[in-house]
Amino acid sequence: xxxxxxxxxxxxxxxGTLARVWAAEPAEQAFMILRSAFTVAPILxxxxxxxxxxxxxxxxxxxxxxxxxxxxxxxxxxxxxxxEILAGVLVALRPRLGAPVVALWLAGIIVNxxxxxxxxxxxxxxxxxFLAAVALARLATTYDDRPLLGFGRxx
Numbered sequence: 062x063x064x065x066x067x068x069x070x071x072x073x074x075x076x077g078t079l080a081r082v083w084a085a086e087p088a089e090q091a092f093m094i095l096r097s098a099f100t101v102a103p104i105l106x107x108x109x110x111x112x113x114x115x116x117x118x119x120x121x122x123x124x125x126x127x128x129x130x131x132x133x134x135x136x137x138x139x140x141x142x143x144x145e146i147l148a149g150v151l152v153a154l155r156p157r158l159g160a161p162v163v164a165l166w167l168a169g170i171i172v173n174x175x176x177x178x179x180x181x182x183x184x185x186x187x188x189x190x191f192l193a194a195v196a197l198a199r200l201a202t203t204y205d206d207r208p209l210l211g212f213g214r215x216x
Contacts, residue, residue, distance in 0.1 A: 092204040095197040096156050099163050103149030110142025121183070123176035152197075156205045160198035167191040 082093060109115045118141070122134045130137060148166055152159030167190050174184035 088200060089204050092156075092197065092200040095160075095193055095200065096152060099156075099160065099194060099197055100149050100153040103145040103152070103163060103166075107142040107145030107147075107149065110138045110145070121174065121177070121180070123173045125176050126173060155207065156197060156201040157207065160194055160201050164191055164194035164198060167194055 082090065085093070106115075110118050118138045119134045122137060127134045127137060144166065148159060148163050150159075151162055167187055171184050171187050171191065174180045174187065
């Protein structure tokens with residue numbers, strides 16, 4: 062139960078939110094889980110492209126794709142990081158639009174990884190993430206009733 066006093070909400074509102082999550086249909090819970098994951102993961106991985114705390118991301122760029130470019134793989138990883146952060150924010154704000162963007166991004170990552178011998182296991186893992194992003198996109202058509210573009214609600 063949420064109580065309010067003089068325009069403030071007590072901490073029991075958090076319990077109310079948690080209760081709503083637990084009371085939701087399993088498909089809506091799946092939507093919430095996937096939306097959270099595809100918000101947090103791209104933002105974290107994108108930010109790490111600048112800091113390399115988790116891994117040296119440069120090694121995951123196929124030479125066949127990076128050699129023709131006029132900049133270094135490390136510089137390209139900065140661009141990749143920005144795109145991933147923006148994709149995560151887009152999933153948070155507009156999951157119906159963000160989920161397909163993340164799915165397409167993952168498809169590109171998979172193609173890149175298939176061009177590097179020895180990274181097929183990572184490509185397979187990313188294929189699983191790709192399928193999860195597609196599932197989020199499908200669930201978002203039901204649980205995010207905002208239009209793909211624009212800021213109004215559908216009527």
